[in-house]
Amino acid sequence: MLLLNVTYEPLTTVGLRRAVCLVLGEKAEIVHHDSGGRMLHAATVQVVTPSVIRLRRYIRIPQRNRVPLTRAALMRRDNYRCAYCGRHGETIDHVIPRSRGGTHAWENCVAACQMCNHRKADRLLSELGWTLPVAPGVPKGAHWRLIGAEFDGDPQWEAYLRTSAALFAWRTRHRAPVR
Known part of the structure; x- marks a missing residue:
């Protein structure tokens, strides 16, 4: 389940059990139901299976300067494709080898087939x-926060992710000066 802040900004994904606990504890509300229409039944309550839930209180998230470089994030950045031949990439390659002074950084790592x-x-x-068709770089955007949370790209979440990205861009452009 996709978990949104009160501002509809995506925070992370949570399991079904956690999502239902948040809804039943009145800490979150269901924004979008599961497209299958599945219901969860208990002795005294019946809940539609949520797909997207929204917190009722604002949670401040400190902004990271950089997305952490992990194997999962790198593979998702490169869409699991080899940077050299385009086949399925299952390993990480350093463009400038570490034995020759290359760093383990976004700008020097690509997905590669074996x-x-x-x-x-x-x-x-x-x-x-x-040659590399595209120079490797640091991924940007609010949606990269979801990468470490087993983001599965559920199409039902697309509208909320697009809305939050637009809101973030608008807030950045129209931020009031600090006094």
């Missing part, structure tokens, strides 16, 4: 005559 990663080994792209 064959390309093995063939490249600890050589530079220029030595092989290879």
Whole structure:
């Protein structure tokens, strides 16, 4: 289930049990029901299975300067595609090998298939005559906060994610000066 702040900003995803506990404890409200129309039954209460829930109180989230580099986040950034040949990528490759002074950073890591990663080994792209179609970079956007929370890209969440991104952009442009 997608968990939204009171401002409809996506916070994270939660399991069904946690979502129902938040709704029954009146800490959250159901914004969108599961498209299957499944119901949860208890002795005294009946609840429609939620897909998106919204907290009733605002939770302040400290803004991170950078998205942390994890294997899951890198694979999702590159859409599980090898940066060199376009096949399914299952390994991480350092564009400038660490043995040659390359860093373990967003700007130096790409997803790669095992064959390309093995063939490249600890050589530079220029030595092989290879090029990258897109330069690797740090992912940007509020939705990257969901990556570490098992984001499954549920199409029902798309409207809320789009709305929150638009709200965030508007707030950033129209922020009142600090006095």
